[in-house]
Amino acid sequence: MAGRPAAATVSIRRLALLVALPLLALWVVHLFSQQYGTAMPDQVLRLTEARVLRGDARDPAQVPGVLPGIRVPAGPPSTEPAASAVVSRPLNPTATPTPMPSTIPSTPAVPLAPGHVVALPVQVHDTDAPGPLWFAIDFRLDRAAEAPYWLVIQHRPAATVYLDGQLIATSSPGSGYAAEDEDDLAQRGLLLAGRRLQVSIPPAMLPAGEHRLSLRLARPGFEGAGLSAPLLGPSGQIRALQEGRRFWQVIRVTTALAGLVIGAFMLMVSLALRQEWLYGVTGLFCLCTALLLSPYLLNGALFPAPWWRVVLDLADVISKAGLLFLVARLSGVGARWPEKMAVAYLVLGIVIDGAAAFLGWSWTDFHHPWPWWALGSRAMVLGAATVLAARAALATPRRAPLVGACAVALSAWVWLYVSWFALVLSRQMSVVDLNVVGHAVLIAIAGVALQRRFVGSLRDEAMARIRLEQALDARTRELQDRWEDLQDSERKRSAAQERERLLQEMHDGLGSQLVTARLCAERGVPSQSLVEQLDECIREMRLTVDALAVTDGDLTLLLANLRHRMAPRLQDAGLELDWQLTDVPLLPTLRGTGGRELIRIVQEALSNVIHHADATRVRFSTRVDEARGQVLLSIVDNGRGMAADLRQGNGLRGMRRRAERISAEIDWRSPEEAPVEGGTELLLRLPLRVGP
Numbered sequence: 001m002a003g004r005p006a007a008a009t010v011s012i013r014r015l016a017l018l019v020a021l022p023l024l025a026l027w028v029v030h031l032f033s034q035q036y037g038t039a040m041p042d043q044v045l046r047l048t049e050a051r052v053l054r055g056d057a058r059d060p061a062q063v064p065g066v067l068p069g070i071r072v073p074a075g076p077p078s079t080e081p082a083a084s085a086v087v088s089r090p091l092n093p094t095a096t097p098t099p100m101p102s103t104i105p106s107t108p109a110v111p112l113a114p115g116h117v118v119a120l121p122v123q124v125h126d127t128d129a130p131g132p133l134w135f136a137i138d139f140r141l142d143r144a145a146e147a148p149y150w151l152v153i154q155h156r157p158a159a160t161v162y163l164d165g166q167l168i169a170t171s172s173p174g175s176g177y178a179a180e181d182e183d184d185l186a187q188r189g190l191l192l193a194g195r196r197l198q199v200s201i202p203p204a205m206l207p208a209g210e211h212r213l214s215l216r217l218a219r220p221g222f223e224g225a226g227l228s229a230p231l232l233g234p235s236g237q238i239r240a241l242q243e244g245r246r247f248w249q250v251i252r253v254t255t256a257l258a259g260l261v262i263g264a265f266m267l268m269v270s271l272a273l274r275q276e277w278l279y280g281v282t283g284l285f286c287l288c289t290a291l292l293l294s295p296y297l298l299n300g301a302l303f304p305a306p307w308w309r310v311v312l313d314l315a316d317v318i319s320k321a322g323l324l325f326l327v328a329r330l331s332g333v334g335a336r337w338p339e340k341m342a343v344a345y346l347v348l349g350i351v352i353d354g355a356a357a358f359l360g361w362s363w364t365d366f367h368h369p370w371p372w373w374a375l376g377s378r379a380m381v382l383g384a385a386t387v388l389a390a391r392a393a394l395a396t397p398r399r400a401p402l403v404g405a406c407a408v409a410l411s412a413w414v415w416l417y418v419s420w421f422a423l424v425l426s427r428q429m430s431v432v433d434l435n436v437v438g439h440a441v442l443i444a445i446a447g448v449a450l451q452r453r454f455v456g457s458l459r460d461e462a463m464a465r466i467r468l469e470q471a472l473d474a475r476t477r478e479l480q481d482r483w484e485d486l487q488d489s490e491r492k493r494s495a496a497q498e499r500e501r502l503l504q505e506m507h508d509g510l511g512s513q514l515v516t517a518r519l520c521a522e523r524g525v526p527s528q529s530l531v532e533q534l535d536e537c538i539r540e541m542r543l544t545v546d547a548l549a550v551t552d553g554d555l556t557l558l559l560a561n562l563r564h565r566m567a568p569r570l571q572d573a574g575l576e577l578d579w580q581l582t583d584v585p586l587l588p589t590l591r592g593t594g595g596r597e598l599i600r601i602v603q604e605a606l607s608n609v610i611h612h613a614d615a616t617r618v619r620f621s622t623r624v625d626e627a628r629g630q631v632l633l634s635i636v637d638n639g640r641g642m643a644a645d646l647r648q649g650n651g652l653r654g655m656r657r658r659a660e661r662i663s664a665e666i667d668w669r670s671p672e673e674a675p676v677e678g679g680t681e682l683l684l685r686l687p688l689r690v691g692p
Contacts, residue, residue, distance in 0.1 A: 044233030259290030331392030613639025
C-alpha cells in the first residue's frame with residue numbers, strides 16, 4: 001500500500017514538470033525575442049515602396065523624377081498613387097508579422113512602367129526590363145539626424161545610389177559577393193548573385209523633412225534584377241537589428257535544413273523497408289515542417305498565386321495531422337480515436353483550408369468564419385497531441401516520454417502564443433514569429449527519435465549477433481559432444497564386431513584345427529601327423545596375427561607375410577611360387593581389419609590350388625590400372641582348370657563376401673597368358689580410393 005502514494009507523488013511531480021517546463025521555456029524565448037527580435041526599432045525606416053522612372057541615362061539630371069522637384073511628364077492617367085503621395089514611413093513598432101508569410105506579396109502587382117509604384121522587395125526578369133532601371137524612393141524624417149546613419153540595400157546587378165541628387169554609393173559589376181553579405185541573411189535569403197550595399201551617411205545630409213533616394217540598376221542579365229526594401233537608421237540600431245535577424249535566420253535555415261535532411265532520410269528508409277511505414281509518416285511531417293519555413297528563406301514564391309499559399313496551408317494541415325498521428329502511435333495509446341481524429345482533420349483541412357487559400361481568405365478577418373475554423377481546428381489537434389504525450393509520460397518512469405511530451409507542449413504553447421498575439425490581438429503586442437521554435441523542437445525530437453531508433457537497431461543487431469554466436473557455440477559444443485559420443489560408440493561397436501569376427505574365425509579356423517588335433521591325439525595317431533596338425537594351428541594363428549599387425553593398407557607387405565608363412569606348406573605340396581609383385585600405393589580399403597579379409601581370400605585360393613587343382617606352379621602378380629582407379633591382384637595356377645559345370649560352394653561364396661567387405665571385385669577365369677592349356681586365374685580388383 002505504501003507504493004501507491006509514492007507513485008502518485010511521482011506522477012504529480014512529472015505533471016508539474018509537464019506544465020511548468022514548456023511555459024518557462026516559452027517565457028524565456030519571449031524575453032529573448034524581445035531582446036533580439038526582428039521588430040523595427042523606432043528610428044529605423046524600412047522603405048517598402050518605390051516609383052519606377054523612365055530613362056536609361058547614367059546622369060540622374062537627365063531622368064525626370066530622380067532629383068527632388070523634377071516631375072514626371074504628363075502621360076496617360078494611371079490608377080496608381082501620385083508620386084508625391086508615395087511616402088514610406090517607419091514600421092509601426094506595434095505591428096506584428098503574420099504567421100502565414102505566404103500572404104505577403106513578394107512580386108510587383110503592376111507592370112514595370114514609368115510612374116508605377118511597386119512594393120519592395122521586387123524581382124525583375126530580364127524580359128521585363130530590357131534596359132537599366134531607375135527607382136525613386138521618398139521618405140520623411142521628423143527630426144534631423146544626430147549621428148551617422150546606415151543605408152543597407154540588397155541588389156542585383158550593379159547599382160548606383162543617390163540621396164537628394166548626390167552620389168553616395170556605387171557598386172561595380174565585378175565586385176561580386178562580400179563576406180559582410182552574411183550580416184543581412186533575412187533580406188538576402190536565397191537571392192542568387194545578389195550583393196549587399198551598406199552606406200554610411202553623415203548627419204549633415206539628413207536634415208528634417210522630405211528626402212529622395214534614387215537608385216539605378218544596371219541592365220538585368222540572364223539572372224534578372226532584384227532590389228530589397230532599403231533599411232535606413234542610426235548605425236547602432238541597424239547593427240542591433242542585423243544581429244537579431246541573423247540569429248533568427250540562422251535558426252530558420254538550420255531548422256529547415258534539418259527537417260529536409262531528416263525527412264528525406266526517413267522517406268528513403270520507408271521506401272526501402274515497406275514494413276517501416278511509420279518512418280514515412282515521420283519523414284512527411286519533417287518535410288512539411290521544413291516547407292513552412294521556406295517563405296522566410298526565399299525572396300519569392302515558388303509558384304504563382306494562389307498556388308504557393310495553397311501549398312503552404314496544406315503543408316500546415318498535413319504537419320498538424322501528422323503530429324497527432326505520430327504522438328498517438330508512439331505513445332502506445334490503445335484507443336483508436338486519436339488516429340481517426342488525425343485522419344478526419346486531414347481530410348477536412350485539405351478541403352476547407354485548400355479552398356480558403358485558393359480563394360485568398362484572410363487569416364485576420366474574423367468577420368469571416370474561416371479563421372475561427374483554422375485556429376480552432378489546429379488548437380484541438382495540438383491540444384489532443386499534448387494530452388496524449390502527457391499521458392504517455394505519466395504512465396512510465398522513463399525520461400524519453402517526458403522530454404517528448406515537453407517538446408509537444410512547447411510547440412503547442414508557441415503556436416498559441418504567436419496566433420493569439422499576431423492574429424487575434426493584432427497590433428496589441430510586438431512579437432517575433434516564434435513558430436520556428438515550435439518547429440525546431442519537433443524536428444529535434446524527430447531527429448533524436450531517429451537517432452535512438454538507429455542506435456537501438458544497431459544495439460539490437462549487436463546483441464542478436466552475440467546471442468547467435470553464443471547459441472552457435474553452444475550448438476557446436478553440443479554437436480561436438482554428440483560426435484565424440486558417436487565416435488566412441490562407433491569405436492566400441494566396431495571393436496565388438498571385430499572381436500566377434502575374430503572369435504568366429506578363431507573358432508572356425510584355429511579352433512576346428514585344435515579340435516582335430518585333440519581327436520587325433522585321443523585316437524593315438526602317429527606323432528608326425530599330430531605335429532603337422534599342431535603346425536597348421538600355429539600357422540593359422542600367425543597368419544591372423546600378421547594380418548592384424550599390418551593396418552596401413554600395404555598390399556605388398558600383407559602378401560609377403562603370407563608367402564613367409566605359407567612357403568613350407570606350398571613346398572610340401574610340390575608347388576613352385578612365381579612372385580611378380582610390383583610397387584603399388586597404399587590401399588585405404590585394406591586398412592584396419594581389411595588386410596585380414598584379403599589374407600583369408602588368398603589363403604582360401606591357395607588351399608583350393610593345393611587340394612583341387614593338381615598344379616605344380618602358382619604365380620602372384622600385381623599391377624595398377626589408373627584408368628579405372630584399381631589395383632589388380634592375379635593368382636594363376638597351371639592346374640587342370642575350372643570345370644564347365646562349376647558350382648560355387650561355401651568356400652567360393654565366403655571369398656566373394658569377404659571381397660565385398662573390402663569393396664573389391666573377385667572373378668575366376670581361364671588365364672589369358674598361360675604357357676599351357678588349362679589352369680585357373682583368380683583376379684581381385686581392389687579400389688585405389690574409397691568412395692563417399
